[in-house]
Amino acid sequence: MRPKIIISKTAADAAHAAARFFAETASEEASRKGFFASAISGGETPRRMHRLLGKQPYLDSIPWKSVHIFWADERCVSADDPSSNYGAAMRDFLEKVPIPNDNIHSMPVSLSPDTAACVYGDRLKSFFSGRGYNEPVFDLIFLGLGSDGHTASIFPDSEADEKGSGKVAALFGGTPKVFRITLTIPIINTAQRVAFLVTGKDKSAIVNRIISDGGGLPAARVIPSSGNLMWFLDREAGSALESKEPYL
Ligand code: 6PG
Helix, strand or coil: CCCEEEEECCHHHHHHHHHHHHHHHHHHHHHHHCCEEEEECCCCHHHHHHHHHCCCCHHHHCCHHHEEEEECEEECCCCCCCCCHHHHHHHHHHCCCCCCHHHECCCCCCCCHHHHHHHHHHHHHHHHHCCCCCCCCCCEEEECCCCCCCECCECCCCCCCCCCCCCEEEEEECCCCEEEEEECHHHHCCCCCEEEEECCHHHHHHHHHHHHCHHHCHHHHCCCCCCCEEEEEECCCCCCCCCCCCEC
C-alpha cells in the first residue's frame, strides 16, 4: 500500500493541512452517519494542530456536537501534569470548543495500568457496538512518530501488542518513562483513516525509513486495512524521502 504524502512548506502549514483534513472528515462523517470518532496523539507535534482546531476557520466548521475524541495513548499521570496528553488537549482546544463533555473519552489513568487498558478497551467496544460496529472502527486516528520509530506508546521491542485486551495495552516506557496506556497496532489498523503528522529535520531520517522499508518498527506496522494512510509532513521532515512528493 502506498501512503498519501502531503508535504507542506512549514510546520505551521502542515498543522493547517492536518486541521483542514480533520475538519473536512468530521463534517463528512457527521453528515453521513451522525458521529465522527477520532483518536488523537500526544507529544508536542500535534499541539499546533490542536490549537488551530479551537480557532477560526476550523472552530465553526467542525460539527462539535457530533465529534467524539479518544486518545491513541496516554501517560498514567494526573491531568494537571505537564506530560498529560489529555491535559494538553483540554488546554489546547477541548476547553475552547462546544464539544459535549460526554464526547471526550479520556483514558482512565487513575486506575492501575492493566485495569485502565481493559476498561478503555471495554469502553471502545461499548461505544462502537452501540453504533452498529462489531469492533472499534475509528474514523480518523492521528499519530505522531518518535525518532526510534515508535508511534502512540508502541515502542520497539515492547510487548504492547500482546498485553491488554488485544486492542488497548498498558506498558512502562517512553520519555517520560512512565506507565502508559496505548491503542495497539490491530485497533489502529481497523481505522477508516490513519494520519501521521510529523515535522522537523530531526525526524527526516526516521520518516524516510518508515515510509521506505520500516524495518519492522512499530510505525511501519501501521497499515490500515482501509488503505487510507496519510503522512502530513513539513519540508524538513520530508527532506530525506527518496521519492519527492509535490508540495501542497
Ligand atoms: C506520546 C505520543 C508519542 C508521540 C511521539 C512524537 O504520548 O508520547 O503519542 O507517540 O507522538 O513521541 O512526539 P513529538 O511530537 O513530541 O516529537
